[in-house]
Amino acid sequence: MRRPAPSPRARADRRGFSLIEVMVALVILSVIALGVNLGTARFTRTIADSTLRTRAQALADAQIAMARSWPTYSTLGNLAGAPYNAGVTGLTRSTAVAVDTTGGRNVRRVTVTVRSVVSGALNPDVVRSITIAAP
Numbered sequence: 001m002r003r004p005a006p007s008p009r010a011r012a013d014r015r016g017f018s019l020i021e022v023m024v025a026l027v028i029l030s031v032i033a034l035g036v037n038l039g040t041a042r043f044t045r046t047i048a049d050s051t052l053r054t055r056a057q058a059l060a061d062a063q064i065a066m067a068r069s070w071p072t073y074s075t076l077g078n079l080a081g082a083p084y085n086a087g088v089t090g091l092t093r094s095t096a097v098a099v100d101t102t103g104g105r106n107v108r109r110v111t112v113t114v115r116s117v118v119s120g121a122l123n124p125d126v127v128r129s130i131t132i133a134a135p
Contacts, residue, residue, distance in 0.1 A: 059114050067079055076097050091114055
């Protein structure tokens with residue numbers, strides 16, 4: 001049994017979307033756009049944090065490499081007084097040289113700490129240490 005064909009007026013009434021359907025579609029689209037925006041902001045923050053940490057690690061490693069290249073204890077003492085590698089904007093570096101004579105040893109421990117100028121931007125601080133037995 002066949003249904004009768006709808007009248008031309010009934011077909012005209014079903015064309016397009018209702019206001020409710022359009023509003024639901026807009027709400028769904030807005031939620032998706034907000035999610036994409038938040039994800040992008042989080043991704044950008046992660047990249048910025050990673051870049052800052054990489055720069056801080058490179059700065060600390062350069063100072064440790066400088067300590068390795070200095071042949072005597074007297075020159076290591078000078079390393080703590082001033083940074084001999086180029087600085088990086090937004091980061092501060094401190095170098096400490098400590099004498100360790102425990103157990104009959106006579107070695108120096110060089111510790112480099114790199115901090116961010118902006119509080120909390122680099123958490124935790126980057127710390128590199130090396131123990132050197134020089135003549």
